[in-house]
């Protein structure tokens with residue numbers, strides 16, 4: 026058993042370059058295309074209820090597709106402040122919705138993972154170290170991709186290290202197939 030208190034901990038932050046694009050059939054292009062978030066909301070008021078969407082655009086022809094955020098809700102339930110932010114296309118708010126994978130899943134669309142950077146100290150397999158992988162947004166990024174990229178390992182090398190317990194998940198995730206599904210994933214690299 027390794028005493029984790031004696032091991033250096035380093036933190037890697039996963040930073041996505043953009044929100045995920047979505048993939049869907051574009052009628053105008055006549056084929057499946059990437060749609061990217063426009064950062065703009067559309068609000069429709071009917072009677073006493075509101076619909077709110079986040080607008081996506083085909084990268085090729087700008088055809089729009091609306092991702093439903095709120096459907097048939099009362100303006101009171103959203104509150105004046107939130108409504109104001111929708112009307113002003115608040116950039117931070119748009120980013121929060123665009124990074125929310127469960128909203129995109131509810132809309133039934135296929136997602137294309139964005140490019141990302143891993144910010145944090147490099148390490149080598151010669152050191153025993155605990156790595157905390159953190160991400161502000163929970164997107165289905167493979168843990169193996171993060172580790173292989175940062176440790177510069179081929180798939181085979183990585184899988185051998187996992188099979189031999191040289192790379193382990195402290196948070197009990199499947200390192201070969203698992204995804205970053207929480208804001209913190211803890212890995213142990215063991216040189217013993």
Ligand SMILES: [Zn+2]
Pocket residue numbers: 051052053054055058083084085086087088
């Ligand atoms: Zn198109």
